[in-house]
Amino acid sequence: MDTALAKEALQSERARMAFDLERLQRSLGTATSGSGERLDSGLDDAVATFSSELDEGLMDELRGTLNELDAALARIVAGTYGECVECRKAIPDARLAALPASPCCIDCQRRAEHS
Numbered sequence: 001m002d003t004a005l006a007k008e009a010l011q012s013e014r015a016r017m018a019f020d021l022e023r024l025q026r027s028l029g030t031a032t033s034g035s036g037e038r039l040d041s042g043l044d045d046a047v048a049t050f051s052s053e054l055d056e057g058l059m060d061e062l063r064g065t066l067n068e069l070d071a072a073l074a075r076i077v078a079g080t081y082g083e084c085v086e087c088r089k090a091i092p093d094a095r096l097a098a099l100p101a102s103p104c105c106i107d108c109q110r111r112a113e114h115s
């Protein structure tokens with residue numbers, strides 16, 4: 001796997017996710033002006049009620065994806081990208097091409113899902 005290409009894919013995906021997340025936050029009225037990522041858990045009830053559970057779920061999903069992308073970018077920097085975080089075997093290029101942020105090989109992923 002060409003890590004320069006992977007890095008590009010991860011960064012553009014990350015930018016897209018960050019954009020989506022920001023737009024969603026704004027539509028929910030939870031975005032704070034200017035200060036970036038201050039998500040108060042003490043958000044007042046009116047706003048909390050206003051935001052639907054669907055959007056909350058979507059935001060969680062986006063945040064999770066962003067974390068995965070950040071972790072993958074960190075692995076590129078560390079020189080361990082393309083290596084399964086569980087068993088240290090090389091993740092096949094086809095899998096990385098389809099899922100550039102995937103932290104582990106298919107075997108370990110399956111194990112994680114079934115445990």
Ligand SMILES: [Zn+2]
Pocket residue numbers: 084085086087088089104105106107108109
């Ligand atoms: Zn593995």
